[in-house]
Amino acid sequence: MTTSDGTVLGSTRIHGTAPRNRAFTLVLLGDGFTAAEQTAFDTACTSFVTAMTTTPPYDRIGRAVNIWRVNVTSTDSGADDPVGSGGTGATARTYFDSRFGANGIRRLLVCDSSLVLQTAAVQVPEFTVALVVVNSTVYGGSGGSVGTYSLADGATEIALHEIGHTAYGLADEYAYYAGGGETGHDHHPAGEPSEPNVTLTTDRSSVKWGWAIGPSTPLPTMSNPDCATVDSRPSTAPAGTVGCFEGAHYYHCGAYRPEHNCKMRELSAPFCPVCAQVIRARTKVAENICALTPARDAVYRYDGSGISWTRIGGPAGQIYAGAWGLVATNPSSGDLYRYLGTPDDWQYIGSAGATFAVATDTVYGLTPSRDAVYRYDGSGASWTRIGGPAGQIYAGAWGLVATNPSSGDLYRYLGT
Ligand SMILES: [Zn+2]
Incomplete structure (x- = not known):
């Protein structure tokens, strides 16, 4: 029931390569896993990473997300499951004192939130959200100041739902x-x-x-x-x-x-467009500023203090940045490359355009002849045509706008 019922073993980064001071950082902490059951916790965390990174909209914003697991042993396996709220009456001595049956509802799974937040802050100080993985196959979860979920069928779906509460309100x-x-x-x-x-x-x-x-x-x-x-x-x-x-x-x-x-x-459903938009908008963390040298022979990223910058790429014709990330054009071909987060790691995502604009969830491009606007599909070099001729395009967290090439009138993209 207390910290005398277990030991914090340590933390491991299991997903993400974002800079630690700028990432959206999710921490999974185990409860009700004995010392001998730590492998089961590790496996549950791996399943969570797979589920999160393949579920829209996370499948397209994963690069901003770091996920850590914090291994914690408990004296007993499982969690309390009081009879009064329909449980079996099981009790378990666990580090974070996880228990089903809050407010008389068996599926409401809660724990010592203060201790969870305190432990997460020691182990992964930059954490954004803490989520407790409870070693029980009884269905349950909750999404207060920390999220909880059990290992019932569909566990990772419960986790994604509870993060909806805890991280995004x-x-x-x-x-x-x-x-x-x-x-x-x-x-x-x-x-x-x-x-x-x-x-x-x-x-x-x-x-x-x-x-x-x-x-x-x-x-x-x-x-x-x-x-x-x-x-x-x-x-x-x-x-x-x-x-x-x-x-x-x-x-x-x-x-x-x-x-x-x-x-x-309902757990099996995808996030609706409104929830997905909230997740996209709120997962983005403090961005940084990037620059192209006067000779256009290198791209630099500001380190966040003083006048210190880090070289992250070679020559570029132009660079465009926004909440979704940073892209640059090849100075000879005009081909578009996306920065993957570590110096000199860039991915080809498309051919030349007249101009590009980076929004919250993707990048938009205007064809070289300015006769069509395209949206990047998020993987490979696949793009979708979303509009006709435009004089100029501009994008940001609010959305995408384009000018009519003859009148200069401004139009807002409505999403289809
Ligand atoms: Zn919704």
Whole structure:
């Protein structure tokens, strides 16, 4: 139940090569793993890395993320599972005192959060988020100041959902609290929730994710015909529609979620576009500034203090940078290269263009004849045409804009 019930063995970086002072850093700490079970913890961490780095939007922002594991032994294997909340009555002496059954709900898995934060800060001082991996196959997790998840089926999906709470402040999008049939959850009380992915409004001009809603999508998009229960009908809107779907934030009616389904509602679903955008925007950490020498014979990155810079690449024609990263053109061919994070490690991602613009999640290019705008698909040298002729393109965290080549009028890219 306390630190006398185990030992912190140490930390290991298991994913990512981002500079430690600028990365989004996730720390996995084990609880309820005995000294003899550390390999099982290591394996669970590897599974987590695979799941996270292949799940959109993380599959395209992984380079900003470092993941560490902190091996901690516990005297006993498992976690407390009190009878009062439907558990087996098992007790286990573990370092972080993990226990199921918080608030009388068995799946709510909590631990000594203060001790977790304290331990993470000692082991990986730059950590952004701490997540406790609990050695039990009982289904559970939670996402408070630290996230927790157990090794039940779908464990890594639980982990990604809980990180949605802990790291990004996302709300639960499901429409019940304890399991679906409970009373007192028919209508959401007044007061707009602070989270970015649930709302009480269906007003097109003020809904938080209005940017993602098509002009012809009706609001509300789906209403619950019976507020006494959760609306479990399939979507009546075309797949992928973003709008206002009633039933969210633990209530059957009166609160809305952005898409019919989302990983913040159901583990097996992908993140909806609104949650994905929040994750992309908030995973980006303090960027650095890069420069091309006057002779264009080298690219340098500022070290973050004083007047110290590090050479990270050779000659370049032009460089473009943004939250997604740094790209540079080959001075002779004009081919585009992406910087991979360590000096002289650059990857070819496309041929020459008139100009490029880096946004939060990718890079955009204007063809040499300025007759089309393309978006980089995120891997290899694959690009998708997203627009016609443009005079100039500009991108940033807010999005992409382009000028009409004849009038100079400005247009905003709406995402399709
Ligand atoms: Zn969502």
